[in-house]
Amino acid sequence: MAKVLMKGNEAIALAAIKAGCRYYFGYPITPQTELLEYMASELPKVGGVFVQAESEVAAINMVYGAAAAGGRVMTTTSSPGYALMQEGISYIAAAETPCVIVNISRGGPGLGNIQPAQSDYFQNTRGGGSGDYRLLIFAPASLQETVDLVQESFTLAQKYRMVVLISADGMLGQMMEPVDIKEVDSPEDEEKQWALTATEGKRPPRAIYSLYLDPVELEKANERLQANYEKVSKLEERYELLQMDDAQLVIVTYGSVSRIVKSAISLLAGEGIKVGLIRPISLWPFPKKAFEQIPDSAKGLLTVELSRGQMVDDVRIAAKGALPVHFYGRCGGMIPSPREIADEVKRILRGDKS
Amino acid sequence: MKTEKIICAGFGGQGILSMGQLLAYAGMDEGKHVTWLPSYGPEMRGGTANCHVILSQEPIDSPIISQATTVVVMNLPSLRKFEPYLESGGLLLINSTLVKEESGRVDVRTLRVPATQCAIDLGRDEVANMVMLGALLALTDVVEPDSVIRSFDKAFEHTTPELSELDVQAMKLGESLIK
Amino acid sequence: MTVLFEKTSGLTDEPTIYCPGCSHGIIQRLVAEVLDELGLMDSTIGVAAVGCSVLSYNYFNCDMLGAAHGRAPASATGIKRVHPGKMVFTYQGDGDLASIGTAEIIHAAVRGEKITAIFVNNAIYGMTGGQMAPTTLLGQKTSTSPDGRKAESAGMPIRMCEMLATLEGAAFVERVAVNTPAHIRSAKQAIRQAFKTQQAGQGFSIVEVLSSCPTNWKLTPVAAMQWVEDQMIPYYPLKNFRTPGEAR
Numbered sequence: 001m002a003k004v005l006m007k008g009n010e011a012i013a014l015a016a017i018k019a020g021c022r023y024y025f026g027y028p029i030t031p032q033t034e035l036l037e038y039m040a041s042e043l044p045k046v047g048g049v050f051v052q053a054e055s056e057v058a059a060i061n062m063v064y065g066a067a068a069a070g071g072r073v074m075t076t077t078s079s080p081g082y083a084l085m086q087e088g089i090s091y092i093a094a095a096e097t098p099c100v101i102v103n104i105s106r107g108g109p110g111l112g113n114i115q116p117a118q119s120d121y122f123q124n125t126r127g128g129g130s131g132d133y134r135l136l137i138f139a140p141a142s143l144q145e146t147v148d149l150v151q152e153s154f155t156l157a158q159k160y161r162m163v164v165l166i167s168a169d170g171m172l173g174q175m176m177e178p179v180d181i182k183e184v185d186s187p188e189d190e191e192k193q194w195a196l197t198a199t200e201g202k203r204p205p206r207a208i209y210s211l212y213l214d215p216v217e218l219e220k221a222n223e224r225l226q227a228n229y230e231k232v233s234k235l236e237e238r239y240e241l242l243q244m245d246d247a248q249l250v251i252v253t254y255g256s257v258s259r260i261v262k263s264a265i266s267l268l269a270g271e272g273i274k275v276g277l278i279r280p281i282s283l284w285p286f287p288k289k290a291f292e293q294i295p296d297s298a299k300g301l302l303t304v305e306l307s308r309g310q311m312v313d314d315v316r317i318a319a320k321g322a323l324p325v326h327f328y329g330r331c332g333g334m335i336p337s338p339r340e341i342a343d344e345v346k347r348i349l350r351g352d353k354s
Numbered sequence: 355m356k357t358e359k360i361i362c363a364g365f366g367g368q369g370i371l372s373m374g375q376l377l378a379y380a381g382m383d384e385g386k387h388v389t390w391l392p393s394y395g396p397e398m399r400g401g402t403a404n405c406h407v408i409l410s411q412e413p414i415d416s417p418i419i420s421q422a423t424t425v426v427v428m429n430l431p432s433l434r435k436f437e438p439y440l441e442s443g444g445l446l447l448i449n450s451t452l453v454k455e456e457s458g459r460v461d462v463r464t465l466r467v468p469a470t471q472c473a474i475d476l477g478r479d480e481v482a483n484m485v486m487l488g489a490l491l492a493l494t495d496v497v498e499p500d501s502v503i504r505s506f507d508k509a510f511e512h513t514t515p516e517l518s519e520l521d522v523q524a525m526k527l528g529e530s531l532i533k
Numbered sequence: 534m535t536v537l538f539e540k541t542s543g544l545t546d547e548p549t550i551y552c553p554g555c556s557h558g559i560i561q562r563l564v565a566e567v568l569d570e571l572g573l574m575d576s577t578i579g580v581a582a583v584g585c586s587v588l589s590y591n592y593f594n595c596d597m598l599g600a601a602h603g604r605a606p607a608s609a610t611g612i613k614r615v616h617p618g619k620m621v622f623t624y625q626g627d628g629d630l631a632s633i634g635t636a637e638i639i640h641a642a643v644r645g646e647k648i649t650a651i652f653v654n655n656a657i658y659g660m661t662g663g664q665m666a667p668t669t670l671l672g673q674k675t676s677t678s679p680d681g682r683k684a685e686s687a688g689m690p691i692r693m694c695e696m697l698a699t700l701e702g703a704a705f706v707e708r709v710a711v712n713t714p715a716h717i718r719s720a721k722q723a724i725r726q727a728f729k730t731q732q733a734g735q736g737f738s739i740v741e742v743l744s745s746c747p748t749n750w751k752l753t754p755v756a757a758m759q760w761v762e763d764q765m766i767p768y769y770p771l772k773n774f775r776t777p778g779e780a781r
Contacts, residue, residue, distance in 0.1 A: 003382065005382050005390070023615060025610075025611065030394070031394060049615075051610065051614060053607065053640075054636050054639075054643075055636060057604070057636070058604070058607040058610075058636065058637050058640065059607075061600065061607035061611070062607045062608065062611040062614075063611060064598075064600070064607075064608050064611060065598060065609060065611025065612040065613075065615075066614060068611070068612065069578070069612040069615035070615065071611070071614075073615075088601060088604070091601050095599075114394070171391065171417065174394045176375065176378055176389065176390035176391075177388070177389050177417075178382050178387075196596040196597070196598055196612060197578075197596065197616065197619075198577060198578050198596055198616065198620075199575050199596060200576060205545075205593075205595050205597065206596050206597075207590040207591070207596070207597040207599070208597075208599065209581070209597075209598070209599025210599060211587055211588070211599055259414075259415045260415070262415035262416070263415040263416040266415070335418055337418075338416060338420065339420065
């Protein structure tokens with residue numbers, strides 16, 4: 001497919017359909033509603049199923065049923081709706097049923113607003129559902145990267161039998177950018193040996209559940225999950241590095257705001273100040289390997305987020321105390337200009353701010 | 355071509371978002387890197403609408419414009435809100451039919467275009483955005499007018515040959531006001 | 534030796550965890566017998582809810598999903614949409630269906646989702662140890678209505694069938710009981726009709742089964758069956774509320 005100019009939300013929907021997604025359950029919430037609308041109009045045309053659920057609670061539990069039934073399934077939402085999905089996500093994670101979720105986040109807490117924000121970092125990476133579970137989480141920064149990751153997510157969800165979450169925000173959901181959406185070879189899913197398809201008298205019944213009254217059994221089930229997460233955390237760390245050579249300071253930033261940081265880094269380069277960039281693409285697993293590339297020239301790290309610093313702890317852990325970790329962020333839908341970020345870098349380098 | 359950072363702003367319903375999309379589609383048609391970022395949500399319903407359009411030979415980092423090369427305003431609130439965004443020496447296009455007031459900026463190149471009046475003269479006030487676009491293209495080399503015309507069917511979902519013809523006329527009228 | 538009676542192959546040999554005198558065993562057997570007799574057991578996928586029947590995925594001899602509390606109709610929707618040709622049923626108690634899961638059951642019915650809900654109403658929360666349910670009768674003592682349910686603070690008991698019967702998508706709605714052999718025979722007929730409604734693609738079907746909970750009602754099994762007759766049936770009348778094709 002040649003490049004087309006598409007709105008982020010619609011591009012995500014089209015990418016999912018081209019990746020073989022045939023079941024979609026969702027509920028309207030700004031700023032992801034165009035995604036739901038696109039699915040409503042386009043999914044039936046390829047023989048897929050679109051259901052507008054009565055709530056996000058219902059939507060995620062429909063996803064659970066469809067995933068358990070072996071369907072290639074997706075839901076999308078925005079922050080408050082994602083909060084409502086936490087219970088269902090815990091069940092899906094426990095049942096090891098694959099699905100893809102997109103959270104086009106907005107300003108919070110509470111009803112907040114609909115402007116771009118990254119204050120769902122905790123909700124995305126720590127989750128709100130019960131138990132020890134993890135999601136594989138990608139945070140793209142451009143629409144091309146978004147559609148590529150959405151398509152790959154379906155493959156990875158099947159491969160690891162886990163929930164893959166795409167974390168984006170209203171900026172990426174609403175903006176238009178040229179994208180090239182690939183036709184993924186219609187995935188002839190291998191017979192899923194675990195899926196609920198009805199026995200048809202050919203095999204013993206299967207059950208998918210997350211109740212283990214026996215603590216020994218529940219611990220075993222947890223160990224199986226953790227072994228899988230361990231494998232995923234080794235294989236799926238993803239990040240982008242930029243201008244790390246001789247960097248005086250390294251900025252750690254992700255998603256939409258990383259684009260503004262890149263503009264700030266160019267500004268600073270024009271003033272002779274060398275600043276490097278670590279952009280986590282996978283938020284879980286957090287790309288610790290990237291931090292091994294920090295040059296000796298760096299005097300510190302600066303985390304830039306559209307939140308009050310929810311990623312800072314992960315950066316501190318990854319930096320292992322080797323460097324001071326500074327933070328700069330705006331929230332509530334406020335977006336810093338490249339100049340504001342550049343000024344903050346200069347303040348840190350001058351030692352005005354510890 | 356230098357990187358063009360254009361803010362279009364006006365009332366919801368004045369075709370602000372389409373004007374920006376046409377620039378983005380045309381830029382993509384010409385092989386440029388483009389981004390289009392709209393205001394969204396309830397503020398658009400009957401209120402103001404704006405979009406940020408960037409066209410560049412280089413990959414675009416921030417899609418948000420903090421210093422615009424061009425600002426196009428279709429009403430007074432948009433003039434007040436967005437004239438500060440214009441870089442020194444930038445281009446300010448004002449819809450003079452609806453905006454009688456002057457810009458406070460003296461360090462920019464200001465052009466007053468009676469876009470809404472021209473559109474009314476053409477029989478359809480909705481094409482004021484196209485008059486403005488015609489003027490913009492006559493003043494700058496952002497994109498070729500032909501690239502814009504080629505993008506009509508992409509930006510306008512339900513266009514007809516008659517409407518497209520009117521859009522072309524409106525663009526030409528805008529262009530003629532400059533030349 | 535002549536075999537006079539065999540357990541349905543629709544149930545596994547797993548011993549159930551139910552208390553003596555609990556009606557779950559009867560109701561599950563009826564569901565399994567009906568699916569077996571209709572030749573549908575092998576093409577059925579069931580959804581177990583949360584409550585005393587939480588382990589029912591061990592008892593039904595078909596593919597089963599363990600759903601979150603109240604969400605069985607949503608998960609059943611997901612399954613049915615992936616496998617429209619299979620039979621899909623939920624097996625839910627009153628806390629699950631009539632309290633925490635009211636939105637899910639109502640909207641499954643609104644959509645005319647082609648699934649069958651088996652709704653076991655015993656007027657109390659069983660698994661958590663006898664708290665007030667939305668279906669708890671007026672004056673009925675539970676651990677959270679120690680002086681008996683009062684209308685002023687807890688409202689009147691909810692009649693789900695009457696409510697669901699107002700929805701166009703609910704094709705088959707019937708309330709039955711299993712406290713006497715005659716009632717059990719009628720209950721089986723209703724369950725059969727519910728599954729046939731699903732099989733014919735006529736819409737959503739639900740059978741509410743009045744059930745006993747001697748443990749939490751603090752009655753003997755026999756007295757519990759009588760309590761269903763004397764206390765529950767007068768408030769929850771046994772009747773068909775909707776049948777496909779019938780005038781409304």
